Amino acid sequence: MNCNFDQIIDRRQTCSVKWDFNQRIFGREDVLPLWVADMDFQAPEAVIEALVHRAKHGIFGYSDGMDGYYEALTNWLHQRFGWEIQRDWVTFSPGIVFGLYQLVKSLTKPGDKVLLQSPVYPPFFNAIKNNHRELVNSQLIFENGRYVMDYKDLEDKFSNGVKMMILCNPHNPVGRVWEREELERLGKLCLTYKVLVISDEIHGDLIYKGHRHIPFATLSPEIALQSVVCTAPSKTFNLAGLQTSNLIISNPDYRQAFLATRDLTGIHNPNVFGITALEAAYKYGWDWLNQLMDYLQGNVDYLISSLVQISHVKLIQPEGTYLAWLDFRDLGMDPKELQKFLVHKAGVGLNPGFQFGPGGEGFARLNIGCSRSTLEEGCERIRVAIDKLDLHV
Template identity: 80%
Template structure:
């Protein structure tokens, strides 16, 4: 069937973090939210129907994944990403951020060094710092407008005693989809210096034409035993509120340590609607996803063209994956906090300020294009009006 991603659906008064909390988050109500990483699109019909049917059963007792749940996840990773996994590698988590905290706690000790690559998803910093570990940053470099890993810096940092790395793949916010050669080189370094890798691959299904997501642990059996891959249907099918994700942990010692730490929190099993949605999405959602990626690709081109013609001061980093776009506002000549005030109070748009993503993010902002194009157009018009008033 044909999905209509141009349809604008009012999300207000639905307890939406994105739409119902402008005052608390930005300090004003009259703002167009284009920030937090969920989409304004309805989930695939098959998912909605499965949830409705499950709700009609009327009993919502304690639940756990059954064969269909695991079979759907295993088939998806095999068919979509050419990665064959075993069911006993799978461990439940209510979310990837929760998993990051538990993995840091269970696989490292207080004071250990954990490496991240800024500018990067802010919870990476918090998962390290809030657990009493030391953040070691290897900042991404920009070459010909494209972000790349600094392998010389990585090796230097690894040789200094780094115990763990949190990899963002595809990368949020810069939109890179790492190529096999890059991941191979990174994997060799991790093996050489005995660095455990947590690979956050929550955006791994959201890949634009011409690029391919490669699960880190699929590169070699040796690297698989030193890796934990974080997956979820939440970004792919807009199911974040169901709080259901899975870790793929081939190493039984890592898996045992994670599950012991997770169980101490009192969380054990996925909720009944998360189970239902995951299975339906992975079994019947591929056509919806393919149409979504086509729509998002057109939105990227619309945004790129509009900026070039009407707002050349704002530069777009071409995304290779995700529905998040990294925008460079440095030509406006504003300090980071000044830029955020301008975007909120002058332009009336809610973006994620770049400085929250760590070093290399100053002067940037993250824009979520997971919305109807008319909403994106309104956001651009607000920006254009505000920028014109500066001159």
């Protein structure tokens, strides 16, 4: 079945964070929202049909995953990544951010050092600080238009008492799909200094041709026992509102600690529609995902060609995710001035780079999980606004 990703679906008046709250978020209603990481595409038809079928049953009592749920997840991970997991390693979380908070709380102590690599997904910072842990940053190195890890800095900080690292794999917002050699080098350091790794792999299915996602726990049995991998169908199949994620925890001590902390929140089981959607997506969503990645690659190609016509803006080539990291530094604006310009002069709502921490200043994140025509409009708005500036080349 051919999927029509060019179709424009009006998401307004659906309680959409992306489309229904422009005034509250940006201060004006007519902003074109290209920010929060969900897509403007319908989920796979098999998922929609499964949800409709389940809704028609009409009873929505307490629920939990049955054999089909776990088989769909384990088969997906095995067939896509060659990763064989055991059913009892799977622990439910209503979202990966919730899971991060509980993992930091359960596997470290107040005052412990927890490391991240900026620029990175903003909730990482809050998961550390709000749990009263010490935030340690090892900023990525930006060289030759590409981000790489600073291994010397990592080792210096690991040797100074870091207990946990939150890894973004693939990396949001810079679009890196970490290669095996990079992850193995990181893993070796983590084993040497006994650093527990929480690997957020929510974008792991969204990989462009020429790149391959490597789940961190697959590097070695030793690394698997010193790590937790966070997964979800939400980015892959546009199911974020169903709030169903899974943390893969092979270390029984880590798993017991996480479950004890999670259960104190009163959250135990996934919701009935999340269960249904995950099972259908992982069983029947393969062709849809292949078509999606072809379409997203087309959006990347369009963005590259469009930026030829937009002066002073560069794209950091994404290797994965549907998030484009744009470099606006040549405009010479300070971070707040740049955000004001994009919203009030260009009329586009992007994620400002400074929200992603040190190294994000002068950048912005643009969501290309939208129709080509929406992306075209966003690029044109930016081009027109920049052309009106008095810039000296």
